Amino acid sequence: MSKFSHIYIEERATNYPVAQQVLKRFSDSKRVIIRHYKDVFNRPHQDFRRQKASTKLILAVKPEPFLYPGPEVCESFGNQNFYYTSPILNCIYDCHYCYLQGLYPSANIVIFVNIEDFFGAVDRQLEGGTLYLCPSYDTDLLALEGIVPYASRWIEFAGTRQGLRMELRTKSANYGAIAHLKPVEQVILAWSLSPGEVAQRYERLAPTLKARLSAIKAALQDGWQVRLCFEPLLKVDNWQQIYGKFLDEVFSIVPAERVFDANIGVFRMNKEQFKRISRLRSDTDVFAFPTVCREGGVVTYEDEEEMREFFYRHLSRYLPQERIYG
Amino acid sequence: MIYIVTALPCEASPIVRKYGLKRDSCRHFPLYRGDGMCLIVSGVGKMSAAIATAYLLAYDTGLGQTGGEKGLAIINIGVCGAFHQRYPIGTPLLVNKVIDHETGNQYFPDILIEHPFEEGSLETYNHVVRQEDVLSGRVEPQADLADMEASGFFQAASRFLSPHQIYIIKVIGDYLDVVDFDRQRVAHCISGIMGLLDGFIKGVEGLCRVEGDVLTPDERQQLEKVKKSLRLTVTQSHQLMDAARRYKLRTGRQLPDLTEFTQTQIKVKAEGKKAFERIRRLLLYE
């Protein structure tokens, strides 16, 4: 069945302008009125894999809290007061290694329509000082821009706030959807990149490396601050060769001197999520290389450090060390 | 395997006929079996529907003990009343929302396949709902349809199955204006949808089919022998299966020959552990 064949709508969400826009955009979808998004999203025994093949939309109103402290496994890039927020849950891409498969009970996409309440929470937080915020962690806002224009809403909002610094992380090549906006000093557009063959094999439905690089180039030309996220670095046969060549390819298109900063993150995942996902994904070899569980319950490759060192060495041929994190 | 729950024998009979199901010797319920299909007649009411559904799924499939076979689905089929006259009598609807009238709880099957039906919502009541109840305001409809089983059926089924394995198909039998219950009319309503139902069942079977394991039956058998002869613990057994699957996914090759380990007779646990470590290394690093 086609994507978004059904839209589940919380009764109280119906009159929000965002809900109206989405319903207009998908006027052929079946509409099912619900009381609370968790009645659908949190049903027991849902089949994440099968749902991915026919994802539904859920429109809901998010109650407090809106902001969460940044998780320790995520890089804060030297920023204080690191928070993330989730105006949308789940993603239209289908990366084999996606941690959301182990985090959420459902593959359906929840859009919280009360975006103004999220902005209100940010304003309240800003009264107490600066804020470093990531609203595109548990989703890919730019990829979803055609469904709900939250990437642009967040950018426009951030542009009017002092003390706010925001990272919009994406694998999308959909830069055209926000190209009409003026670059905003408070916002960093952060692209996650993987070698072409790795993306093709493990990042189902996400744009090719080439398409992402073209988007980055266009964003840089327009004057945006762009971050390159080299994560997760994945173990594949001949990984040294593949990742070495990959960096050459990236910087043959992206002018290194214009890149704001970059980070490196070898594949790692919370132990429980890893267990759940590897059980779910017997169709992929992405978790087939030897892993270890480190202190704090984080699973990573046995030779994580070697991989990181190798990549760091290669990346520092292009970027100064003070601009490399992770 | 497709399981079907109907409330009444007259709802069951067109299905029993169409699929050539044979009466089973079950003492607790009228139960019919055929090739890849099993039908139970629950009796009227959500409690009866829940009991029959739980019986079927817990005992017949083995889900109760073992986690059982996964390639199955269950469908509640029957007639119902409609609150409005948008659809003619005899129209089948695939239910996308069930409301339990007494508790207010709502349930949602996962509709992941194309299907030939209209969709609608259904409210399950403990009692028969009549037009005059609605007209007088004693009943305030929250859905398109009314029945007396679906919420019990769904609650019981979702204890065992995923929401994409649970379906409810209701055929509009009346507009809550029935005076005399007519078995033949009910059977006629169900007969009228058999063609659509057949196509739907095929779609559901396709969706619920279990994906093949990367390990072949022979390989699984050999691994079972290894587990036994090395007297592996439950955790070690899981680790062994996991390492074997990873090996195949990573290398794309058949498992290496493990006969040597199936013939080892372990006397003390430490020996088993040592041999297990050897296999693990073989599978993870080769």
Ligand code: SF4
């Ligand atoms: S882009 Fe990110 S959020 Fe989306 S599927 Fe891939 S890993 Fe998950």
